[in-house]
Amino acid sequence: MKLLNFLGRLVLERVKILLNVIDIATTSVWSALFRSNRGRSAVVSVLLKQIYFTGFEAIPIVSWIALIFGLIVVTQSLSILPRFGGEGLMGEILVWVVVREAGPVFASVIVIARSGTAIASELGSMKVSKEVWSLEMMGIDPLHYLVMPRVLGTAVSVFVLTFYFEAVSILGGYLLAGFGKNIAFGAYISNVLGAMGFVDAGVSLLKSALFGFIIGTVCSYHGLLVEKSITQIPQETTKAVIGSLRLVFVTDAVITFLFFM
Amino acid sequence: MGPLIEIKDLTSSSDDGRKIFEGASLALSGGEKVLVTAPVSAGKSLLLKLIAGLVRPEGGVVRVFGEDIANLSGDGLKSIRKRMGFVFQDTTLISNLKVIENVALPMQYHTEISYASSMERARLLLEEAGFTGDLWALPGPLPLFAKKEVAAARALSLEPEIILCENITDGLTEFEKERVASFILGYHASGGKLLILTSNTGDEETFFRPGRMVRIEGRRLVERNAD
Numbered sequence: 001m002k003l004l005n006f007l008g009r010l011v012l013e014r015v016k017i018l019l020n021v022i023d024i025a026t027t028s029v030w031s032a033l034f035r036s037n038r039g040r041s042a043v044v045s046v047l048l049k050q051i052y053f054t055g056f057e058a059i060p061i062v063s064w065i066a067l068i069f070g071l072i073v074v075t076q077s078l079s080i081l082p083r084f085g086g087e088g089l090m091g092e093i094l095v096w097v098v099v100r101e102a103g104p105v106f107a108s109v110i111v112i113a114r115s116g117t118a119i120a121s122e123l124g125s126m127k128v129s130k131e132v133w134s135l136e137m138m139g140i141d142p143l144h145y146l147v148m149p150r151v152l153g154t155a156v157s158v159f160v161l162t163f164y165f166e167a168v169s170i171l172g173g174y175l176l177a178g179f180g181k182n183i184a185f186g187a188y189i190s191n192v193l194g195a196m197g198f199v200d201a202g203v204s205l206l207k208s209a210l211f212g213f214i215i216g217t218v219c220s221y222h223g224l225l226v227e228k229s230i231t232q233i234p235q236e237t238t239k240a241v242i243g244s245l246r247l248v249f250v251t252d253a254v255i256t257f258l259f260f261m
Numbered sequence: 262m263g264p265l266i267e268i269k270d271l272t273s274s275s276d277d278g279r280k281i282f283e284g285a286s287l288a289l290s291g292g293e294k295v296l297v298t299a300p301v302s303a304g305k306s307l308l309l310k311l312i313a314g315l316v317r318p319e320g321g322v323v324r325v326f327g328e329d330i331a332n333l334s335g336d337g338l339k340s341i342r343k344r345m346g347f348v349f350q351d352t353t354l355i356s357n358l359k360v361i362e363n364v365a366l367p368m369q370y371h372t373e374i375s376y377a378s379s380m381e382r383a384r385l386l387l388e389e390a391g392f393t394g395d396l397w398a399l400p401g402p403l404p405l406f407a408k409k410e411v412a413a414a415r416a417l418s419l420e421p422e423i424i425l426c427e428n429i430t431d432g433l434t435e436f437e438k439e440r441v442a443s444f445i446l447g448y449h450a451s452g453g454k455l456l457i458l459t460s461n462t463g464d465e466e467t468f469f470r471p472g473r474m475v476r477i478e479g480r481r482l483v484e485r486n487a488d
Contacts, residue, residue, distance in 0.1 A: 041376045042369035045362075122357065134353035137313055138367050138415075139342035145370065 017221075017243070025217045028148040039140075043149050050153025054115040055160055062110055066165040069106065070172025073097050078181060090188075091195030094170055099200050100260070103166040104207035105252060107158050108215060112244045115157070116219040119150050120240035123223025124233035132224070142224070151216035158212030159205060166204065203259050210255075211248045218244045264288040265326060265423055265455045266312060268482070272320030273311060281307050283480040284321070291422065291453040294469060298460050299477035305459035306350075308477070309425050312457075313345065314338050325423070343371045346416030348445075350428040352408040354400040354415070361387065361396040364414045371419060386414040390444045406437040413441055417448050423455045424448070430464045442468035 077093045123146060126132050132142050174188050222240035226232040271285040281304035289295055299305050310316040311323050314330040323330050325341055333341060354363050364383035368374050374382070384396060390410040400408055409429060416424060424445065430438040446469065449456045458465045465471070474485045 039370040041379070042366055045369075126356070129356065130349070130351065130353045131355050133315070134347070134349060135355070137315070137342060137345075137347045137349075138370075139339035140367070140370050141339065 021217050021221050021243075024143065024147060024221050025151065025213065027143050028151045028217065039144065042140075043145055046145065047149035047153050050115075050150050051157055053118070054111055054154055055157030058110060058114055058157070058161060059164070061114070062107065062161050062165050063168055065106060065110065066168035067172035067175075069102060070098070070169035070174075071176050073102075073169070074173035074176045078176070088191075091191035091193075094173060094192050095195045095200050098169045098173075099166050099196060099204045101252070101256070102169070103162045103204055104158070104211055105248070107161040107165050107208060108211040108248045109245070111154060111158050111161065111212065112215055112219075112241055112248070115154060116215050116240055116244050117237050119154070119216065119219040120223040120237040121233050123147075123150075123220060124226035124236050125230075127224060127226040128228060128230050128233065147217075147220040147224070150220050151213060154216030154219075155209050155212035158215065159209045162204060162208035199259060203255060207252060207255055210251060214247045214251060215244045218247060263327060264290045264324075266457075267324040268311075268321070269324075270321035271311070271318050271323065273307060273316065273318045275302070275304070275307060280480060281477070282318075282321075282482075285477075285480065285482045286321075287475060287482040287484075289455055289457065289473075291455050293473055294449065294456045294458070294471040295473045295475060296458045296460060296465050296469065296471035297475045297477065297482075298463065298466075301461055304477045305461075306427060308482075309347075309427055309457070309459065312423075312425065313342060313347070343367070343419055344421055345423040345425060346419065346421035348409070348412045348416045348424075348426045348429050350431060352400075352405075352412040354408060354411055356399065356401055358400075359397045360392070360394065360400055360403070360411050363400060363411055364418055367415065367418045383414070383418065386418055387411065389447070390414040391440045405432050406434075406441075409433065409437075409441055410444070413444055417445075422453070423457065426456070426458045426465075428459055428461050430468060431461060438464060438468045445469075 073094060074090070077090055081087050081089055081093070123132070126146070132146070135142050135145060170189075170192055174183075174185060219240040222236040222243065226236050266287070266289040268285060268287045271282045272280070273282045274280050297305055297308060307316060311318060312325060312330070314323075314325070314333060317331045326344065328337070328341060330338070330341065354360075355366065358366065361380060361383045364386055365379040368379040368382060369376065372379075387396060387410070390413050392407060392410040392414065394403060394407050400411060403411070413429070416426075426445065429441060429445075433441065442465075445456065448454065456469070456471075458469055458471065460466065466474070476483045476485055
């Protein structure tokens with residue numbers, strides 16, 4: 001009975017958090033789409049800063065991980081495929097692994113680690129130092145000014161970083177396939193492009209935009225949960241990371257199941 | 262013209278449940294300079310929060326610009342707040358915005374003014390406030406006086422009809438108190454504005470020469486004559 005009570009409370013708590021996150025997400029979309037132009041320059045400035053920090057400044061780490069990952073996938077493929085006479089499946093392997101799954105997931109994990117933590121801790125510290133309160137006193141809606149540009153900025157950044165990750169991974173794979181196994185660049189690229197269908201690319205980009213949206217919303221939500229104590233900031237930042245990872249992977253599984261089962 | 266702020270039979274408690282106001286009433290009009298005094302934690306900040314609609318009264322009514330602020334929410338509340346300028350005791354500048362961006366923010370958010378014009382007006386306001394530091398510095402490391410100058414410039418950026426200053430001279434030297442008071446009084450002298458000051462020390466009485474003095478006493482707002 002105690003176990004049932006515990007599980008019931010846990011589920012209710014999770015549902016409550018999810019509803020709050022959905023509330024923040026819908027408010028952000030609503031204010032982005034239907035709010036008047038007033039406040040646009042202030043909000044656009046926050047949006048551009050978010051894209052710069054989350055997207056542009058993440059390029060070095062994304063490049064490095066994508067390059068290494070491309071090398072790993074191609075190395076594994078080259079070691080396994082010949083055993084089954086499947087050397088021609090290199091393109092398919094890259095599309096299945098890199099484009100369908102690794103691109104959106106790796107870009108999201110990198111963004112959670114770099115920017116998700118920054119969003120949660122920055123908003124948390126703004127709550128503690130009463131900056132959010134002072135925005136309200138100036139008649140500035142914190143959801144419109146602070147949250148919406150962070151959510152949109154993160155979604156745009158993950159979308160672009162995913163595309164970039166996939167391109168660098170595929171090129172990184174060529175470094176090994178091309179130089180190690182003497183495969184021509186043209187043949188390699190046409191093999192990959194030939195294996196990639198519209199659904200593969202579309203689902204990959206759909207996932208990335210959705211994951212970015214989830215990360216921005218969950219991390220903003222946890223940042224704004226901080227009240228008066230500075231010790232709440234690391235606690236909520238940790239919850240933001242765990243919550244984002246959990247939702248990203250669940251969403252990934254659901255989309256993969258819907259499109260590829 | 263009726264009062265800009267009308268408080269009637271106000272009842273309200275502090276965060277820790279202490280009853281601060283019970284049956285308190287006060288009416289304040291444009292053009293007045295009002296100093297609210299009380300010991301520390303006796304309700305001065307609560308009064309400002311009630312006027313700003315951040316706290317809802319347990320009883321009675323707080324009318325700002327003729328509107329019962331407790332009945333407002335969303336855009337209604339925002340439109341009232343943008344007609345008020347606040348200078349908080351701990352300044353609460355936005356830490357990730359540069360000094361000039363802090364002052365330009367209300368203009369960029371609430372008006373159709375261009376980005377360049379808002380920045381130019383912010384620069385002029387900071388100059389009038391006596392700010393001599395780097396306009397493009399983050400506010401965190403600034404000394405308290407400079408932060409108060411920036412906060413005062415930000416509070417006046419939308420040309421508010423009501424200016425609320427929470428213990429604005431706390432922690433400043435005599436020279437700094439004189440300078441910040443002169444900036445705010447200069448704006449107040451432009452006519453029709455209501456200036457409400459709170460004070461722990463009574464220094465505001467010296468530097469702002471208020472026309473009305475109100476003391477929080479026995480859970481009421483008690484008027485006393487200005488000297």
